[in-house]
Amino acid sequence: MNLFEYEGKKILEQNGICVPKGFLSKDKIADITFPIIAKAQVLTGGRGKAGGVKKVNDRDELEFVIEAIAQKTIKGEKVQEVYLEEIVSFKQEFYLSILMDRNKKSPIIIASRQGGMEIESVPKDQILVIEINPLLGLQDFMVRRLSNFLQVDYKLIYPFMKNIWSIFKNEKAELIEINPLFLDENDRLVAGDAKVSLEESEGTDEYLLIERDRGSFSERCRSLKAAGVDIGGDIAIVASGAGLGMATLDIIKHKGGSVNSLVDLQGHVIHNLDDAKTLIEEIKSLNPKAYLFNFYFQLASCKVLAEAISSQLGQLKVPIVIRMKGLDMEEAREKLEAYPNIIVEENLEKACESLISIREGGSKCLLS
Numbered sequence: 001m002n003l004f005e006y007e008g009k010k011i012l013e014q015n016g017i018c019v020p021k022g023f024l025s026k027d028k029i030a031d032i033t034f035p036i037i038a039k040a041q042v043l044t045g046g047r048g049k050a051g052g053v054k055k056v057n058d059r060d061e062l063e064f065v066i067e068a069i070a071q072k073t074i075k076g077e078k079v080q081e082v083y084l085e086e087i088v089s090f091k092q093e094f095y096l097s098i099l100m101d102r103n104k105k106s107p108i109i110i111a112s113r114q115g116g117m118e119i120e121s122v123p124k125d126q127i128l129v130i131e132i133n134p135l136l137g138l139q140d141f142m143v144r145r146l147s148n149f150l151q152v153d154y155k156l157i158y159p160f161m162k163n164i165w166s167i168f169k170n171e172k173a174e175l176i177e178i179n180p181l182f183l184d185e186n187d188r189l190v191a192g193d194a195k196v197s198l199e200e201s202e203g204t205d206e207y208l209l210i211e212r213d214r215g216s217f218s219e220r221c222r223s224l225k226a227a228g229v230d231i232g233g234d235i236a237i238v239a240s241g242a243g244l245g246m247a248t249l250d251i252i253k254h255k256g257g258s259v260n261s262l263v264d265l266q267g268h269v270i271h272n273l274d275d276a277k278t279l280i281e282e283i284k285s286l287n288p289k290a291y292l293f294n295f296y297f298q299l300a301s302c303k304v305l306a307e308a309i310s311s312q313l314g315q316l317k318v319p320i321v322i323r324m325k326g327l328d329m330e331e332a333r334e335k336l337e338a339y340p341n342i343i344v345e346e347n348l349e350k351a352c353e354s355l356i357s358i359r360e361g362g363s364k365c366l367l368s
Contacts, residue, residue: 236263240265297326
């Protein structure tokens with residue numbers, strides 16, 4: 001269950017994380033100190049580039065900016081609310097997230113000193129990844145390693161990370177991403193943004209403070225118990241886990257490709273053929289120019305997803321590249337390779353290279 005920034009920041013604030021003062025535009029707070037930032041509340045990314053984040057210098061501009069943002073549709077998702085927030089004066093900004101890596105079956109910390117950027121655009125040597133043993137939890141040496149990497153005082157980052165880990169664990173989060181994380185002029189760590197995704201369960205609806213657009217791609221994926229985001233480029237990436245998805249996206253972008261959508265299969269659709277077919281139809285509705293599947297199943301059969309891919313995509317005149325490993329892999333490969341537009345690769349990097357080569361008019365043309 002993905003939360004809007006406003007909802008995510010409420011959870012952070014309630015658990016001891018410093019966030020900028022802010023409120024929804026519908027609340028019509030009279031006492032506002034300008035300038036402020038107006039932010040579109042959408043569940044997709046890229047709102048800044050789409051004009052969904054604007055500085056408001058004075059009250060004369062306020063209603064005009066709110067109305068302009070409220071009327072926007074960003075990557076197919078209608079803006080649900082406009083969030084108004086104070087501007088943070090900062091000395092440094094970072095990227096920080098904790099997410100559940102389904103392939104490793106453990107949470108991981110991802111951090112960078114380059115905040116405010118998409119993590120996929122940051123060079124690998126400037127990214128720190130720390131795996132957390134789910135039985136032991138966050139350990140002091142991990143926080144010290146993070147402190148040294150970000151060059152932030154251990155005494156400052158230790159309570160911050162303890163609170164973040166507590167939220168991740170107690171709220172059954174799948175993702176907490178803060179980008180940017182500010183070190184402000186008063187030496188406080190302040191969450192400049194908040195992307196929070198919770199495991200959907202009884203009682204989680206209490207966190208939903210903004211009405212959802214049930215027609216958005218993210219919500220349609222969510223109804224199938226998958227997680228998806230519409231990015232707007234050419235290549236649809238479908239992976240069995242957040243870690244695999246991020247790795248695939250990173251390689252595709254590094255090799256010059258643009259990503260249409262990113263979908264994490266999670267745990268349900270990989271067992272249910274009808275839901276897998278429906279999910280692929282939802283992805284097709286975004287009109288990607290190519291598809292890259294990256295899945296590794298230890299318990300689920302590869303044949304279920306192979307059947308869904310072949311039946312929904314096998315007749316298309318667009319390239320489909322699949323990297324898969326797991327149960328019933330050989331039978332699944334045999335079924336998939338019967339279609340001329342489908343290539344199955346053993347290696348992820350080779351799969352990405354094959355797809356980019358085809359998109360650029362490589363030796364094997366699948367579109368003829």
